[in-house]
Amino acid sequence: MRNHNLWISKNVSNIAISAIKVMAMRSAKVEGAASLAWGVPSFKTPEYIRRAVEQSLETDPDIGKYALPDGLPELRSLAAKAHFAATGIGVDADRNVMITAGNMQGLNALLHAIVDPGDQIIVTDPGFASHVQQIRLCGGEAEYWKMNEAEDWRLDVDALADLITARTKGIVLVSPSNPTGKIFSEEELRRVGHLAKDRDILVLLDDPYSHFTYENKNLYFNLASVPEFTDRMAYLFTFSKAYAMSGWRLGYMIVPEFLKRQVLKVHDATIICTPRISQVAGIAALAQEPVHLKVFERILAKRRSLICERLDALPHVFDYVKPEGAYYVFPRIVAEHADSFEFSAKLLDRAKVTVTPGKAFGPSGEHHVRMAYCVEDEVIETAFDRMEKYFGR
């Protein structure tokens, strides 16, 4: 009998499902588990978006059909406008805008367009676990760029230059960061941009969380707003978090024309187009003022205070840096434990609380866990009541 593993490609053998989803799947099997594992906002997609889709389902004769591979022209125009409003950079809806099925799909297409086997892409450590898997899926290597907790997880730009080699194609950045909630400073980001320019690499900005910066709005800086970097910049926005549309699978990508031409080929060869119904939802979303955002942010700010207060009551278990943005906190485990995977597995089995092991976000994430506070208040309260009982106050 054939060894089934021989049928599996090296690239796929080399990757794993992200620990976030592994914990979410394990958690789903534990009845009544209080899960802080997955960053899915508890909010319903705003009503004005749902109503617009409902109407299109009834009246639009094309609603069930393919769209053009790069997306509906109306949505691309709205995305170009939104990008101008966010960055002051004018882009052309035909030459520079791609509609994606979310940032995961967008990045996957982009990485397939730029990575050859053995090429390197720099990722922050800690950083979003799936980026590493995506790079490996293309046969590339993820190079970890270490951040220090003692320096509040800021970008250590001095260490970046040495990481760039002849095989480096690009760097992926997420600000505010998943998992640390750090908002990277304008000065550090500009230095990264200049290094990328000097060393001739691409910058991939994955942006799910820029709308969630709370009292730290003045700290946020969008590197895509610097004109001299636009020829090497891919900016990806997702509707998943800011519009509570994670299940619709929708985003847009702003890229130089030479990249759009290549990404379009991958897009066509893999998904043909983003589902039209989701694009119609996106048109409704971008055609209006995002009034819901203030509400989302107010609720998330309250939940951040709540989770920080509850963490403060467990100093013998966790130590943490207060997150500036996004909706994650990344505490260090100070209680006795072997590693973050063992700690998280035990916590689920014995206390019915689900968190994501920090090691999944890179070597510097070991001895940490990620908690997502985008869930209902009661879930946060239940999780911490259980942890207080399990660890003692």
Ligand SMILES: Cc1ncc(COP(=O)(O)O)c(C=O)c1O
């Ligand atoms: C940094 C980062 N990128 C991408 C995603 C996934 O985005 P999308 O739903 O648009 O694929 C997430 C979701 O948690 C994320 O945190």
